[in-house]
Amino acid sequence: MYVDVWGGEMWIDVLKSTLKYGLAPKSWTDYLYLSVGGTLSNAGISGQAFNHGPQISNIHEMDVVTGRGDVVTCSLDHNPELFHSVLGGLGQFGIITRARIALEPSPQMVRWIRVLYSNFSAFTHDQEYLISLHDQPQSQKFDYIEGFVIVDEGLINNWRSSFFSPNNPVKISSLGAGSNVLYCLEITKNYHIGDNPKTIDQEVEALLKKLNFIPASMFTTDLPYVDFLDRVHTAELKLRSKGLWDVPHPWLNLFVPKSRIADFDKGVFKGILGNKTSGPILIYPMNKNK
Ligand SMILES: Cc1cc2nc3c(=O)[nH]c(=O)nc-3n(C[C@H](O)[C@H](O)[C@H](O)COP(=O)(O)OP(=O)(O)OC[C@H]3O[C@@H](n4cnc5c(N)ncnc54)[C@H](O)[C@@H]3O)c2cc1C
Structure with missing residues (x-):
């Protein structure tokens, strides 16, 4: 289960949208008015990280605009070097325009x-x-x-x-x-x-x-x-x-x-x-x- 979101989307909006399907991302930050691209460029840590890892451990795939202006899709299997560099990369390796975020059935x-x-x-x-x-x-x-x-x-x-x-x-x-x-x-x-x-x-x-x-x-x-x-x-x-x-x-x-x-x-x-x-x-x- 996953959701594809734009890099500039805020986590609060990702939550509200996925909840409509009874689903939610697994790993969070304490504060949700932050962008997906922003926290994935850091780590995204809250009280679920001991279990699910930080947010960057819960991403299946991303589209990234590289320094050459190319839009490159990357994942663990596809352009893995770019994938690992961009996650936690402080924006130094490209701009995240789409992220595929792992979901779980949401508790109520x-x-x-x-x-x-x-x-x-x-x-x-x-x-x-x-x-x-x-x-x-x-x-x-x-x-x-x-x-x-x-x-x-x-x-x-x-x-x-x-x-x-x-x-x-x-x-x-x-x-x-x-x-x-x-x-x-x-x-x-x-x-x-x-x-x-x-x-x-x-x-x-x-x-x-x-x-x-x-x-x-x-x-x-x-x-x-x-x-x-x-x-x-x-x-x-x-x-x-x-x-x-x-x-x-x-x-x-x-x-x-x-x-x-x-x-x-x-x-x-x-x-x-x-x-x-x-x-x-x-x-x-x-x-x-x-
Ligand atoms: C009130 C508050 C509470 C916070 N709580 C937590 C917390 O609980 N856990 C936690 O882990 N962090 C927390 N943070 C830190 C947060 O993860 C970082 O500040 C993160 O950068 C915020 O994202 P933003 O949308 O504000 O990014 P911005 O401030 O817009 O960007 C920060 C940097 O991220 C990079 N960046 C932004 N968007 C992209 C993109 N699409 N692609 C590539 N690089 C990009 C750029 O290098 C940019 O300089 C908190 C921050 C605040 C302000």
């Missing part, structure tokens, strides 16, 4: 869960454990795994948390964590409207039981799949209304190997940042083989 609903940790190694252990379940075909698993670091004064008042109930503010000190830095694991379970709610509850409960988050720090919400995927747009509208969307938002993405992630926590989250930033810091696990 999402159970979206946030749990908190004060212990960084417990947090990374659980993230790594959850992504390892995808190598075990029979086991229950979550569909999306992300997380973020909370280093500011003590409010879990992240720019994307308005969906949750109780929705904020929550004082870090009220959780009895004994630390100024908290880590939030963010996970989802997809389902269909007709699914038995008890089965979903049981599956989620069984997965959560294996995790070591701070008891009583769980936030849950159920929402339509499209609202979940388009969640950052809600924050965008809020920021726009305050004139804050169009100010520069510098952003840095880093891949840190598992062997150094604890040093990174000590040196950067607890060391350099301390409680001196209120910007979002996402941290989520990837499978290298994806």
